[in-house]
Amino acid sequence: MAKVAVIGAGSWGTALAIVLADNQHDVRLWGRREEQIKEINEQKTNKKYLPDIKLPDNITGYTNLEEAVSQVETVLLVVPTKAIRETVQQLITVLKQPVTMVHASKGIEPGSHKRISEMIEEECLQSHQLKDVVVLSGPSHAEEVSLRQPTTVTVSSKKQEASEAAQDLFMNQHFRVYTNQDLIGVEIGGALKNIIALVCGLTSGLGLGDNTKAAIMTRGLAEITRLGVKLGADPLTFAGLSGLGDLIVTCTSVHSRNWRAGHMIGKGQSLDEVLEKMGMVVEGIRTTKAAHELAQELNVEMPITAALHAVLFDGIHPRDAAEELMGRVRKHEVEEFQIY
Known part of the structure; x- marks a missing residue:
């Protein structure tokens, strides 16, 4: 004992x-x-x-x-x-x-x-x-x-x-x-999944469906991995419990306060209104600010995080941010990470 x-x-x-x-x-x-x-x-x-x-x-x-x-x-x-x-x-x-x-x-x-x-x-x-x-x-x-x-x-x-x-x-x-x-990967995965959960809630609040949720979660995981690897994490960690596992549960569950906060923002409520109604800490909001700053500092591309940052802190309408994400220049899906 x-x-x-x-x-x-x-x-x-x-x-x-x-x-x-x-x-x-x-x-x-x-x-x-x-x-x-x-x-x-x-x-x-x-x-x-x-x-x-x-x-x-x-x-x-x-x-x-x-x-x-x-x-x-x-x-x-x-x-x-x-x-x-x-x-x-x-x-x-x-x-x-x-x-x-x-x-x-x-x-x-x-x-x-x-x-x-x-x-x-x-x-x-x-x-x-x-x-x-x-x-x-x-x-x-x-x-x-x-x-x-x-x-x-x-x-x-x-x-x-x-x-x-x-x-x-x-x-x-x-x-x-x-x-x-992989201490770095475990902590980064746990922190950044809250950002993606906020965006999944936000798109749901806008009336968008499962196709959008799948896109956000999949490309969100790519963002998390990209930043994590830049910081020294093992990319395989993000396919595990503290990466993909935590991402799934936080982006899809009614228990997720980050998802609920995003959903309220997507429905048109202000950030201040949401925080007052939640009555509990929504970690993803503060983490969005930190991750966006870190991505800029390290020159890591994180478009979903940047879009959420614009909604939360720059007054951009959620639907405008979603349209800007979809209108980005064409890309190759599979990315290479330096493993060794």
């Missing part, structure tokens, strides 16, 4: 806490709101995020961060990308022992264009509390994980032994975990 602190008591953090609790670990679920943590401890529910789900008894809620991470071996970060740096800064002030940090967030930081593992490492440079960083990614909606429906994910780290330790920590008969040594 391991002691694990889950930092972030939203839907995904709670679902992963359930997985860990099912594996008989001592799970400490940290959140900011006293009312929510009281509900978790007294009623064993988290109704705002996972209605009708009963939490295992070995999940204990905390609002005190120092108490939550006391004597733990692993810290699982499940907070929005924009909160990663602040959260890690807070953690290193209260941690009294070295820990492995596993993150299950998906995004790229605008401005710095850092992946989440890079952000964590950067914030821990002057401390001795970080043993390893592991990323957990793949096609996994919290709603289905909490119902213990069959789910497969990938873990990756710079050290294979850290990946395997995380694999052992999470894996059970409902939650199958694979390892992948």
Whole structure:
């Protein structure tokens, strides 16, 4: 039995806490709101995020961060990308022992264009509390994980032994975990699929059908791979769980907040209206800005990302952006990537 602190008591953090609790670990679920943590401890529910789900008894809620991470071996970060740096800064002030940090967030930081593992490492440079960083990614909606429906994910780290330790920590008969040594590819695939999901939702909101969705997903995967390979990723990673798998589930499911946000934009709602109605972080919006900046910096062609950026941040009408995409100069479909 391991002691694990889950930092972030939203839907995904709670679902992963359930997985860990099912594996008989001592799970400490940290959140900011006293009312929510009281509900978790007294009623064993988290109704705002996972209605009708009963939490295992070995999940204990905390609002005190120092108490939550006391004597733990692993810290699982499940907070929005924009909160990663602040959260890690807070953690290193209260941690009294070295820990492995596993993150299950998906995004790229605008401005710095850092992946989440890079952000964590950067914030821990002057401390001795970080043993390893592991990323957990793949096609996994919290709603289905909490119902213990069959789910497969990938873990990756710079050290294979850290990946395997995380694999052992999470894996059970409902939650199958694979390892992948391509840390860059796993993080990039998980982050950029949210962009493509936004576009799939947007085209659906415009009244476009399955042909369009298939086109966006297929050419979107080409964009993700193109940028990933430029950053040093293995192109084969994008045919796996954290690439194609995550892309499929995020672009086609009613659970996908990125798809829902895109659909609302396609229906004519403004970005501000959408964010207010969603009430939750839509990672793809921030990632679109970062990926567009990075593509320009590296001279990588990402027309779908550029079109979404124009809609979100430049006031271009979604239908005009779609027509511009379809009117691009003719291309060859199959692209070559430098594998070796």
